[in-house]
Amino acid sequence: MQFETIPWRGRFGPFELKVGPATFRPSTISGLVADTMEVDEGSTVIDVGCGSGILSIIAAKLGARMVFGIDAAEGTVEVATSNAEAQGVADRTSFHEGNVFDPLPDGVEADLVIGDISGIPDPLASASGWFPAGLAGGPTGAELPMRMLEEAKRFLRKGGRLLLPTGTLQDEKSILDKAKSVFGTLRQLTERAIPLPTSLMDHPVMSRLVKDRVVEVSQRGSRYLWTARVWEASA
Numbered sequence: 001m002q003f004e005t006i007p008w009r010g011r012f013g014p015f016e017l018k019v020g021p022a023t024f025r026p027s028t029i030s031g032l033v034a035d036t037m038e039v040d041e042g043s044t045v046i047d048v049g050c051g052s053g054i055l056s057i058i059a060a061k062l063g064a065r066m067v068f069g070i071d072a073a074e075g076t077v078e079v080a081t082s083n084a085e086a087q088g089v090a091d092r093t094s095f096h097e098g099n100v101f102d103p104l105p106d107g108v109e110a111d112l113v114i115g116d117i118s119g120i121p122d123p124l125a126s127a128s129g130w131f132p133a134g135l136a137g138g139p140t141g142a143e144l145p146m147r148m149l150e151e152a153k154r155f156l157r158k159g160g161r162l163l164l165p166t167g168t169l170q171d172e173k174s175i176l177d178k179a180k181s182v183f184g185t186l187r188q189l190t191e192r193a194i195p196l197p198t199s200l201m202d203h204p205v206m207s208r209l210v211k212d213r214v215v216e217v218s219q220r221g222s223r224y225l226w227t228a229r230v231w232e233a234s235a
Contacts, residue, residue: 029167046101046104163231
């Protein structure tokens with residue numbers, strides 16, 4: 001596989017990451033999840049939507065005994081394993097290619113699930129080019145995160161936690177309602193307003209999604225912004 005090298009300037013950085021043609025590049029949300037992540041020494045972590053493996057690497061550096069990273073993008077195992085090796089955590093990480101929790105080895109139970117999966121509407125993902133593998137969250141961006149939430153609790157030990165990033169570029173309310181129905185309560189850890197490229201704001205797909213109230217954007221001067229948030233739920 002042909003790799004491209006990109007910088008990671010977030011937690012434990014800076015360092016270089018390898019990515020493949022289908023690998024999701026770390027985003028602002030990746031940085032928010034990394035900054036808010038707390039991992040108990042010796043715990044087991046599942047990283048759903050691991051991409052380059054960056055959040056798995058950070059979880060291992062924070063003291064996880066084992067991290068299982070999963071992503072549906074082609075080349076995930078090769079890319080993420082290479083990055084983990086470069087960061088000295090290959091012995092504490094195991095990467096798997098497939099959908100949501102499907103490729104996990106039998107019997108895996110986690111103390112922490114990182115649920116950073118593709119979660120914007122399919123047409124917006126196509127228009128933005130942010131998802132090189134063409135994998136997004138469904139028609140409203142809520143469908144894949146909601147599936148992840150429905151399945152996550154059975155992989156969490158009692159007292160385990162889920163980190164859930166959401167944003168206003170998806171049907172956020174449906175995701176949060178599902179999370180509350182599965183876990184009971186949610187605690188917001190952080191949020192950040194993120195500029196939206198003018199070219200994307202002017203795209204007909206965005207206009208339709210805003211009109212249909214699937215996504216929400218705000219305006220500050222000449223800039224359009226969307227809001228990303230990270231939540232914690234407990235089993």
